[in-house]
Amino acid sequence: xxxxxxxxxxxxxxxxxxxxxxxxxxxxxxxxxxxxxxxxxxxxxxxxxxxxxxxxxxxxxxxxxxxxxxxxxxxxxxxxxxxxxxxxxxxxxxxxxxxxxxxxxxxxxxxxxxxxxxxxxxxxxxxxxxxxxxxxxxxxxxxxxxxxxxxxxxxxxxxxxxxxxxxxxxxxxxxxxxxxxxxxxxxxxxxxxxxxxxxxxxxxxxxxxxxxxxxxxxxxxxxxxxxxxxxxxxxxxxxxxxxxxxxxxxxxxxxxxxxxxxxxxxxxxxxxxxxxxxxxxxxxxxxxxxxxxxxxxxxxxx
Amino acid sequence: xxxxxxxxxxxxxxxxxxxxxxxxxxxxxxxxxxxxxxxxxxxxxxxxxxxxxxxxxxxxxxxxxxxxxxxxxxxxxxxxxxxxxxxxxxxxxxxxxxxxxxxxxxxxxxxxxxxxxxxxxxxxxxxxxxxxxxxxxxxxxxxxxxxxxxxxxxxxxxxxxxxxxxxxxxxxxxxxxxxxxxxxxxxxxx
Numbered sequence: 001x002x003x004x005x006x007x008x009x010x011x012x013x014x015x016x017x018x019x020x021x022x023x024x025x026x027x028x029x030x031x032x033x034x035x036x037x038x039x040x041x042x043x044x045x046x047x048x049x050x051x052x053x054x055x056x057x058x059x060x061x062x063x064x065x066x067x068x069x070x071x072x073x074x075x076x077x078x079x080x081x082x083x084x085x086x087x088x089x090x091x092x093x094x095x096x097x098x099x100x101x102x103x104x105x106x107x108x109x110x111x112x113x114x115x116x117x118x119x120x121x122x123x124x125x126x127x128x129x130x131x132x133x134x135x136x137x138x139x140x141x142x143x144x145x146x147x148x149x150x151x152x153x154x155x156x157x158x159x160x161x162x163x164x165x166x167x168x169x170x171x172x173x174x175x176x177x178x179x180x181x182x183x184x185x186x187x188x189x190x191x192x193x194x195x196x197x198x199x200x201x202x203x204x205x206x207x208x209x210x211x212x213x214x215x216x217x218x219x220x221x222x223x224x225x226x227x228x229x230x231x232x233x234x235x236x237x238x239x240x241x242x243x244x245x246x247x248x249x250x251x252x253x254x255x256x257x258x259x260x261x262x263x264x265x266x267x268x269x270x271x272x273x274x275x276x277x278x279x280x281x282x283x284x285x286x287x288x289x290x291x292x293x294x295x296x297x298x299x300x301x302x
Numbered sequence: 303x304x305x306x307x308x309x310x311x312x313x314x315x316x317x318x319x320x321x322x323x324x325x326x327x328x329x330x331x332x333x334x335x336x337x338x339x340x341x342x343x344x345x346x347x348x349x350x351x352x353x354x355x356x357x358x359x360x361x362x363x364x365x366x367x368x369x370x371x372x373x374x375x376x377x378x379x380x381x382x383x384x385x386x387x388x389x390x391x392x393x394x395x396x397x398x399x400x401x402x403x404x405x406x407x408x409x410x411x412x413x414x415x416x417x418x419x420x421x422x423x424x425x426x427x428x429x430x431x432x433x434x435x436x437x438x439x440x441x442x443x444x445x446x447x448x449x450x451x452x453x454x455x456x457x458x459x460x461x462x463x464x465x466x467x468x469x470x471x472x473x474x475x476x477x478x479x480x481x482x483x484x485x486x487x488x489x490x491x492x
Contacts, residue, residue, distance in 0.1 A: 009431040013466045014459065038473045040429040045378050046421035049400045049414065052324075053489035057481050058425070094324050100488045107484035108477040158380035159393070166384040192343045192379035199440065200414050204375065208343055237455055276462045 001129060004070045004117070005033035006062060008080040009041050010229035015077075017273025018229055021258035022076050022122060024272060028138060028265045029130050033074060036065050042083040045196060056097065057104035059087040063119075064105055064112040076122040076258070078155035078228035085119040086159075121156050123227050123257065124163050127171040135178050140266035142180030146288045148260065149221035150176060150183060151212065152190045153231040166190070172225060172257055179264040186219040188212050193231040198238060206242050209234055213242065213250045222284045225257040232256060236278045253281035263289075313362035322398040329395065331388040332356040338382035338392050344375040352382060352392055355399075365408065373399040374412040416444045426482055429472030434465050 011019035026033050039062050047055035062084060066073055075081040091098040092114035105111055126135070150172035157169045164171050169190055173183045191212060194205035212235060216224050226232040236254040243250055255277060262272040263285060269275075274282050312320070312330070320326035332353060339351025349370045350358065358367050376396040383393045403409040420440045424432045437456065441449040459465040472478065 009433075012430070012470065014433055014464045016463065040472050040478050041425045041431045043425060044421065044431070046418040047425070048397045049418040050404065050422055051486070051489060052322075052397070052401065054482055054485040057485035058478070061478060061481055090324055097324060100485070103488060104481045104485040108481040110477070110481070154377075154379040154381075158384045159391075166380075192377050192381075195377045195379075196417065197377050199417050199437075200374075200412060204344055204347060208377070237459060241451070241455070276464055278458055278462070 002032040002070060004066045004073045005035045006039055006073055006075045006080060008077040010077055015229035017276040018076055018256040020273040021256055021262050024267050025258045025261050036062060042080040044079050053100050056087045056090060056101050059083050060101050060105055060112055063088060063117050064110040066117050072118045072120055074120050074122055074125055078153055081121045082155040088114055088119055121163060123171055127175055132178055138265050139179055141264055143264050144180045144292050147182045147184055147220055147222045148176050149186055149216040149224045150189055151224045151226055151231060153228045154192050156227050157190050184219040184221050186215045188215045193234040195230055198234055206245050209238055209242050210246050213252055216252060223253040223255055223281060225260060227257055239279055251279055253277060253279050253284060255281050315362045315364040316359050319359055319398060322402060323395050325391040328390040329356060332390060333388055337385045341381040341385045343379060348372045348375050368403040368406050368408040369410050371411040374414050413444050428469045429475050429478050430470045432469035434467055435469055
């Protein structure tokens with residue numbers, strides 16, 4: 001299966017672990033991801049704060065640059081996914097903004113027909129297009145005994161984009177059940193990580209981060225799985241600052257769901273970007289997988 | 303019919319907000335149920351919850367609305383939007399109010415416009431976001447004291463190879479800039 005691939009800026013550096021694990025997992029699943037040539041930043045939430053039309057025009061350039069042979073575009077970042085999808089819909093539904101976006105693209109010698117490209121989030125591609133049977137076939141190192149907390153955040157599940165339930169999404173939960181993990185059912189899996197609020201109001205942002213970490217810890221998660229670079233960054237990099245502010249003692253690894261998918265597929269940890277997270281994830285993974293190996297040996301010897 | 307009637311009597315500020323928001327015509331259907339504020343992770347920090355804001359917009363209280371902190375508490379989580387029984391695109395209304403507040407010089411209580419400006423200036427220049435440039439410029443010019451607290455975090459990101467010190471420029475930056483210029487001209491934004 002061939003898809004156009006839009007990595008987005010975070011995956012180039014601050015979330016390089018997401019990019020390498022996406023590519024490794026895609027290869028294992030024989031998904032062909034062809035990077036959009038010379039793509040530009042989606043503008044995150046910042047461009048919409050300032051200027052809606054320019055925000056949409058900047059995003060639409062990426063839609064226009066998708067290889068004409070391809071009709072699906074995969075974005076692993078939640079904000080990129082939402083912006084690309086929202087702009088495509090807006091161009092189709094809002095005649096006035098649509099006409100202005102067309103005119104702006106034309107100034108750069110480009111054009112795009114709304115609806116030509118179907119924007120997909122990576123989680124949905126793996127869940128829907130690959131599906132349970134094929135995912136299970138690829139599992140060589142089941143995640144038995146590992147307690148994972150799937151964290152969806154906001155922009156993959158809301159606004160209503162038809163990808164999953166907006167209140168109680170389940171795709172990542174099911175995916176990790178296929179991998180043999182113990183998936184914890186905690187109430188904040190689709191709540192907000194604070195986004196860029198960490199830069200603007202720490203007191204507001206850190207409280208949102210604390211609630212998520214607190215809930216996952218109360219449900220005895222070994223780690224949180226993310227579908228979005230912003231969520232991973234906030235929960236991981238700000239964890240020690242949150243501990244300082246609230247006198248808590250969180251030490252919870254935060255990884256991308258593709259990293260753990262890669263572990264289950266038997267890909268070496270070094271090839272999945274582990275070691276880039278601030279709160280180390282490898283000790284708990286190695287401990288759980290070692291328990292599993294010793295359990296298997298005990299079962300065999302019995 | 304209800305919508306037509308409401309629009310005929312709409313305050314001038316209501317018309318302004320509706321025009322600035324895609325799908326903004328739905329604002330007149332607000333029932334004052336309060337699902338929005340109740341769903342908001344930052345609702346308790348808002349001077350006015352969204353439903354109060356809608357009532358103020360209806361009452362033409364332009365300055366009070368645009369100088370409030372409400373939209374600057376919005377983290378774009380879209381809970382209010384998906385839960386609104388009247389299908390008002392509330393998150394989009396918040397974006398529109400942010401833009402109107404910035405343009406009217408009424409954006410108070412927040413560094414968000416400065417962050418947005420620094421972010422988009424870098425995007426316009428390079429075509430990609432540049433996190434180190436964003437953080438260093440934003441903190442240096444707008445929050446110099448907070449820079450000290452960010453130091454250890456920046457260092458741990460850097461040592462794990464998660465922070466590039468130089469920006470990446472896309473190949474066809476002229477094309478992107480031509481698109482941006484045209485969009486600005488058509489939208490009338492600065």
